[in-house]
Amino acid sequence: MQREVYRLKMYKLRFHGRGGQGARVASKVLGTAAFLDGYYAQDFPLYGAERRGAPVAASARISEEPIMERGVIAEPDIVIVMDETLLQDPLTKPVLGIKQGGIVLINTAHSPEEAKVEYKITAQVLTLDITKIGLDMLGMPILSTLAGGVAARIVGLSEDSLTDAVKKVLSEIITDKRLLDKNVAAALYCFNAITPAKIELELKTTDAIKKKSSKVISVPFEPATVSSPAINATGNTPLRMTGNWRVFRPVWNYDSCTRCMICVARCPDGCILVNEDGFPYTDYDNCKGCLICVEECPTNSLGKVREVHV
Amino acid sequence: MAGNGAIKEDGGKGVKEMVIERIKSIKGIPPEENMLPGTPACAGCGGLLALRHCMKALGRKTVIVNAAGCFTLLAIYPYTPFKNSWLYTAMASAPAGAQGIRDALDILIKKGRLDPDEDLKVVVLTGDGAAYDMGLSSTSGAINRNLDFYYICYDNEAYGNTGVQWSGATPFASKTGTTPPGRISPIGSELAKKDLFAIWNSHKPPYLATISPAHPVDLINKFKKAEQYKGPKLFIALSPCPPGWGIDSSYTVKLAKLAVDTGVWALKEAVFGVVTHTVVPKRFKPVEEYLQVQGRFAHLFKPVRQEAALNKIQEGVNEYWNRHKLLL
Ligand SMILES: Cc1ncc(C[n+]2csc(CCOP(=O)(O)OP(=O)(O)O)c2C)c(N)n1
Ligand code: SF4
Numbered sequence: 067m068q069r070e071v072y073r074l075k076m077y078k079l080r081f082h083g084r085g086g087q088g089a090r091v092a093s094k095v096l097g098t099a100a101f102l103d104g105y106y107a108q109d110f111p112l113y114g115a116e117r118r119g120a121p122v123a124a125s126a127r128i129s130e131e132p133i134m135e136r137g138v139i140a141e142p143d144i145v146i147v148m149d150e151t152l153l154q155d156p157l158t159k160p161v162l163g164i165k166q167g168g169i170v171l172i173n174t175a176h177s178p179e180e181a182k183v184e185y186k187i188t189a190q191v192l193t194l195d196i197t198k199i200g201l202d203m204l205g206m207p208i209l210s211t212l213a214g215g216v217a218a219r220i221v222g223l224s225e226d227s228l229t230d231a232v233k234k235v236l237s238e239i240i241t242d243k244r245l246l247d248k249n250v251a252a253a254l255y256c257f258n259a260i261t262p263a264k265i266e267l268e269l270k271t272t273d274a275i276k277k278k279s280s281k282v283i284s285v286p287f288e289p290a291t292v293s294s295p296a297i298n299a300t301g302n303t304p305l306r307m308t309g310n311w312r313v314f315r316p317v318w319n320y321d322s323c324t325r326c327m328i329c330v331a332r333c334p335d336g337c338i339l340v341n342e343d344g345f346p347y348t349d350y351d352n353c354k355g356c357l358i359c360v361e362e363c364p365t366n367s368l369g370k371v372r373e374v375h376v
Numbered sequence: 377m378a379g380n381g382a383i384k385e386d387g388g389k390g391v392k393e394m395v396i397e398r399i400k401s402i403k404g405i406p407p408e409e410n411m412l413p414g415t416p417a418c419a420g421c422g423g424l425l426a427l428r429h430c431m432k433a434l435g436r437k438t439v440i441v442n443a444a445g446c447f448t449l450l451a452i453y454p455y456t457p458f459k460n461s462w463l464y465t466a467m468a469s470a471p472a473g474a475q476g477i478r479d480a481l482d483i484l485i486k487k488g489r490l491d492p493d494e495d496l497k498v499v500v501l502t503g504d505g506a507a508y509d510m511g512l513s514s515t516s517g518a519i520n521r522n523l524d525f526y527y528i529c530y531d532n533e534a535y536g537n538t539g540v541q542w543s544g545a546t547p548f549a550s551k552t553g554t555t556p557p558g559r560i561s562p563i564g565s566e567l568a569k570k571d572l573f574a575i576w577n578s579h580k581p582p583y584l585a586t587i588s589p590a591h592p593v594d595l596i597n598k599f600k601k602a603e604q605y606k607g608p609k610l611f612i613a614l615s616p617c618p619p620g621w622g623i624d625s626s627y628t629v630k631l632a633k634l635a636v637d638t639g640v641w642a643l644k645e646a647v648f649g650v651v652t653h654t655v656v657p658k659r660f661k662p663v664e665e666y667l668q669v670q671g672r673f674a675h676l677f678k679p680v681r682q683e684a685a686l687n688k689i690q691e692g693v694n695e696y697w698n699r700h701k702l703l704l
């Protein structure tokens with residue numbers, strides 16, 4: 067098999083995160099920085115039927131020439147995984163379609179070698195604990211500008227354009243000047259925190275892509291009984307396991323808990339149950355980690371612990 | 377179908393005498409969960425918390441008629457969080473859907489094909505966009521026809537599902553996708569929030585109430601009280617929405633409480649048009665405490681304080697409570 071470093075005229079990236087983490091803004095920061103560096107750029111989110119905490123994706127194309135293609139990126143050169151738990155989510159499959167020799171950057175506390183083995187990734191893997199940087203530098207796990215910074219480095223953009231892009235994109239969203247400055251600093255920190263790998267594509271793969279015929283998909287007409295789905299089950303959403311949305315998990319300290327039932331009444335998802343002794347506990351399979359229970363407990367018997375996955 | 381006149385003639389006569397078991401505290405909330413975890417709603421969704429308590433109060437013998445909005449996502453094939461039936465309708469027509477289901481149930485009972493004990497409560501569930509704007513006329517019609525149904529509006533003060541655009545429920549000076557504060561209009565939304573309670577109450581329905589996810593005892597007692605009336609039973613829940621309002625997901629309940637404590641959201645009920653306030657703060661907190669913690673009002677404080685707008689909001693709240701002679 068012929069293996070050579072293939073200089074791409076166009077980079078195709080996909081960002082995978084959870085709603086609220088900033089995948090959409092990350093792609094916008096990248097696209098804007100590329101544009102400021104003189105490239106043609108495209109960035110866009112993929113909206114699904116889900117909400118904050120649920121899997122979301124955004125894409126970007128960066129090119130030296132005008133970009134004629136549109137739509138979802140099925141075979142990216144670079145994938146930025148902003149939430150590690152997505153790698154285990156059978157419905158999301160963040161690395162799906164990644165080219166051999168492409169780059170997967172994972173937001174994790176683990177080393178690239180560990181992550182490569184754990185998630186069985188055949189492409190090149192880079193890792194960075196972006197969540198920790200976000201919590202340290204911004205005080206919150208919103209990773210848009212940080213992930214944008216990482217992507218800008220991998221693609222080979224300049225620090226100046228990244229800085230200007232973060233300022234431009236964020237000033238449309240937030241008014242807090244200090245938070246904006248912190249974001250610039252965090253984006254640059256991430257930019258410099260990784261050593262980018264070269265994308266090494268096997269020509270075989272690119273040839274294979276070219277050969278694939280693109281037939282127009284045909285959707286036949288179906289009667290309403292088939293085309294409008296009916297759910298013949300009750301109360302089965304717990305199977306969805308929304309527990310992997312959490313950044314922090316609520317933890318109880320029963321020494322000071324008065325069993326007042328306030329946390330139970332405050333959980334939007336109704337995850338908090340009561341054990342035989344009358345103490346509350348949550349269903350971690352589905353607790354989304356909103357932390358309302360922590361905020362509301364009158365005796366401070368609830369604390370939060372950062373989720374570290376794997 | 378009885379019209380409005382019929383309701384008035386009934387006055388309270390047609391009302392079944394029923395023992396209403398009021399609950400006194402959070403410990404009295406029914407432990408049964410009729411809506412299970414694992415929904416696609418955002419972490420910390422205020423509307424979901426309100427709905428969870430509504431479902432506890434309503435029980436499992438219900439059928440929900442859900443107009444398009446965030447909560448249509450609760451039941452996405454092949455999953456549903458509900459223990460009861462659920463149906464999806466277009467945005468403007470949930471009350472019409474409810475009429476169809478009510479009629480079908482009545483006919484089945486009349487023909488002896490459905491045991492009256494198996495009858496279902498028909499519950500319309502919509503956001504504010506459907507309730508205040510698009511579905512207002514079909515709701516007016518249903519109330520006017522004295523349709524026997526419940527209506528729960530979770531009011532997140534915007535078209536949330538499509539990415540937070542302005543609705544008739546959006547309050548003055550709020551930032552939404554379609555009312556961004558800028559150089560020409562630094563205030564954000566220039567229009568006042570519609571008073572849906574007053575609009576619905578002009579029909580004099582048997583029961584109408586405002587509720588809050590932070591006041592589940594008040595909420596459940598209102599549903600218990602409503603149960604005795606045949607006809608429209610309507611509820612509006614002010615529902616903090618973390619992404620739409622720019623708050624942390626952990627802050628939903630605090631903010632819902634602040635809305636009540638500052639007088640922004642009046643908890644009240646109306647029986648055949650007669651209004652009573654159910655929770656009146658002993659001392660009202662300044663409205664600023666409610667506004668300044670929300671991203672959608674951040675432009676009122678930074679980079680410059682928009683004093684005139686802030687005063688206008690506080691004055692609006694004072695005027696409301698003065699008019700009801702409840703401002704001490
Ligand atoms: C007639 C019609 N117009 C527009 C839409 C698109 N749409 C779907 S949900 C939604 C927002 C509804 O807002 P609201 O009723 O406040 O509920 P929320 O999304 O805030 O929960 C819109 C505009 C639609 N489904 N039907
Ligand atoms: S709110 Fe706090 S004190 Fe009350 S039951 Fe929950 S953990 Fe215990």
Ligand code: SF4
Pocket residue numbers: 316332333334335336337338348352353354355356357358359360420
């Ligand atoms: S963090 Fe607490 S309130 Fe939020 S979903 Fe988990 S258990 Fe419920």
Ligand code: SF4
Pocket residue numbers: 117118416417418420421422423424446532536537616617618619620
């Ligand atoms: S957008 Fe707001 S109302 Fe809709 S699910 Fe999220 S928190 Fe709830």
Ligand SMILES: [Mg+2]
Pocket residue numbers: 503504505530531532533534535536537543
């Ligand atoms: Mg709404």
